[in-house]
Amino acid sequence: MREYNLTVSSPDGNIFCGNVVAVYARGIEGDLAILAGHAPFVTFLKPCEVRIEFNDLNEIKGKVDGGILSVSDNGVILQSSSFRMI
């Protein structure tokens, strides 16, 4: 599957930065998944579990108490002051 660059950023630095296949989270208007080639998009996240999927079918999960998810041509940035890996 096609990959894109994801950066998970917090005030204590970038928690994650790398190529991923998909990100699943809960936006302000419902659950969403971001795949490669997504249109530029900005939304607020609700407190939720964020799932990050890789090309080798591995995945990592994290919890956020809120944050901003922005999709641009250069990749996806998830900014949250409360991202914790689980």
Added chain:
Amino acid sequence: MSQDIKTLRNRIKSVNSTLHLTKAMGLVASSKIRRAVEGMIKSKEYAEALHKTVDTLTSCRECHNSVYLQERPAERLRIIVVAGDKGMAGGYNAGIFRFMRDFPNAEIIAIGKRACDRYNLDFCSSEYFPVSKAYEIAVKQCKDFEDGLYDKLAVVSTRYVSALSQVPEFTEVLPLKKTKGKSDSVIFEPDEMTILNSVVTEYVAGVLTQLVRESFACEVAARRAAMDSAGKNATEIIESLQLSYNRARQGAITQEITEIVAGSGL
């Protein structure tokens, strides 16, 4: 003569203990500097990501009506002053307070013990400045700005140029600047205005955290440089005092010998 020798010996001892103190403080600063610079770089990454998001939002025509983008005559200026928790950092704290002389009528919010003491405000540490504290300040400042209690929010902090050079800096935070960019194709959920109003708190907190961490890195770097220079001065003083001490001691011995020789009647 013996009085002189005693005084010189005491001074050498005193300067020597000061030298030990400056060496110890320099070593403490050296051990802290790596962690402080790392923290500064990390918080900069977050602030830059926030800048990008805010730039996307402020370039939207729909957001131009937001209260956070309304330019008002900057009569009521509110400044967050970031200084150090401790002294002995060369001109670090003095530089900030000298810079603040240009804003005598501004309303002050102080971060760092030195700034809190100077402006008689509640203590807020700059070394241990948690993100939660930044959010607490950001929420209050955003609400006050919305209510029109002040016109402009700025931060006076120190910019880290290098380990040897730090410059006081004035950073405007609110109101946000309108930017020009491509935001027509961006999808906002739920809408631009709601996101902007929610992002502003995150933005203010992120920028504040970054500036406080940068200032702390500056404080530690300034302290190390000051302690290095103080150590060098102390060594020079000890050398000069040691020379005077040796001369006085030699003088006393010579005098004693002269007296003995004169007294023996040879």
